[in-house]
Amino acid sequence: MPKTIVNARVTFRKSPIHVMEQFTFHNVDSAMSSFCNHAELDECVIVQTCNRVEVYGAADTFNEEKIRRTWASLAGLDRDAFKGNIEVSKSTDALNHLLRVATGLDSMVVGEEQVLGQVRSSITDARKCGTSGESLNTLFDRAVRVGARVRHATGMNKGGISVGSMAVKLAEDAHGRTLEGQEILLIGTGELSTLVAKSLKHHGYPFSVASRTLHRADAFCSSNGGEPVKFESILDDFGAYSVIFVATTAPYFMVTAEKVASSRRRDSTMIIDLSNPRTVEESVSGIEGVRLVNLDEIAGIVERNVKERESKVEDAERMLTDELPVLEASIKRLEAEPIVAGVFRHADEVRRRELAKAMEILGDVDEKTARTLADLTRSIMEEIVAGPIEHLRHASEQGDDSTLKAAQRLFGPPAD
Ligand SMILES: NC(=O)c1ccc[n+]([C@@H]2O[C@H](COP(=O)([O-])OP(=O)(O)OC[C@H]3O[C@@H](n4cnc5c(N)ncnc54)[C@H](OP(=O)(O)O)[C@@H]3O)[C@@H](O)[C@H]2O)c1
Structure with missing residues (x-):
């Protein structure tokens, strides 16, 4: 008999993020070894992202109760905590689930790119740790290949779906597809600013970051990139920057027409206000050479991209229907x-x-x-x-x- 593949998971589908977090493993390598040692799995791979914690196992026979008990003990949970949160699939269903995860069909936003890399690094980690073997290596390697192929063939990964990266893309398009050579300022150090910073860093653009306290800007820059600048100094000198992203919850207009006009020393400035409610005065757009983009415009593009991706789901599902028996055969072989x-x-x-x-x-x-x-x-x-x-x-x-x-x-x- 070939080994049975099992998947036990707690994901955003059944559990809100704060509940899901309780099921995460603090040390994934040692958790994979524990599942092999205490839950009678011959092989184990863990896929852990901010939307899912998934344990994949291969064994001649598997014992669901032992998997739950090991998981509860590793995460410091009561066994009752699993009620309604855990889903368990085996054999064909488990294979199909991994294909869907790798393809981005099981993601919050269809076709999401990151999860494919996370699946790839999960199997790399398990190989290094020695907890994966022939069955899970074959399964994961193939799932990664299928995930990449289906995304590419359907175009399901096209079009930005994060407000942060879309904002950067809009700014790039307005500057001949690159922000190289631009003086970029990011105001805000919250959740959305993190997404903008990640995208800027990913493209290798230098940028400055302002927060009400220099200490917070410092801490933000050490984990997300950028150079901290004093809040007070930028408020009277917007003219030093040609691209300004604003993402704060300030209850007032932080960037006013008066301040922008008085500090102007460039031919063109682009200001992208991602805040809701807005923190950049609308009349700023009336100043010659200033282009103001607001959240509605960006959210509209993101929504269109998400719809476009969703229209590809049927094609992707069809491709997976063809891939599943091939994967199953290679595991059985x-x-x-x-x-x-x-x-x-x-x-x-x-x-x-x-x-x-x-x-x-x-x-x-x-x-x-x-x-x-x-x-x-x-x-x-x-x-x-x-x-x-x-x-x-x-x-x-x-x-x-x-x-x-x-x-x-x-x-x-x-x-x-
Ligand atoms: N999170 C998203 O995915 C998302 C998506 C679309 C739109 N938005 C909008 O983007 C804005 C920021 O959201 P967020 O999720 O990043 O919020 P957040 O994580 O709560 O961060 C809020 C930011 O606003 C700054 N701030 C608060 N009060 C301020 C004030 N009086 N003056 C100057 N700065 C002030 C904070 O700066 P300090 O560090 O100085 O405290 C912090 O950097 C909001 O308007 C939100 O509606 C967010």
């Missing part, structure tokens, strides 16, 4: 591989033995003849075993245990 290796080894041993005898009889032969004989025997041997090997792999895919057992008896190690 793994069972035949040790037997296939045995058949091959046995045949090759016979070939080498007989070849050695023939060489001895022939005595001194030149290098060309020796190579020809070796190649000849190898191709005869490969031709002979190709058919049976194909049958074995097919039997494995079909779950034909009796054929596999017979082959195991014939070509496996001798019974005691």
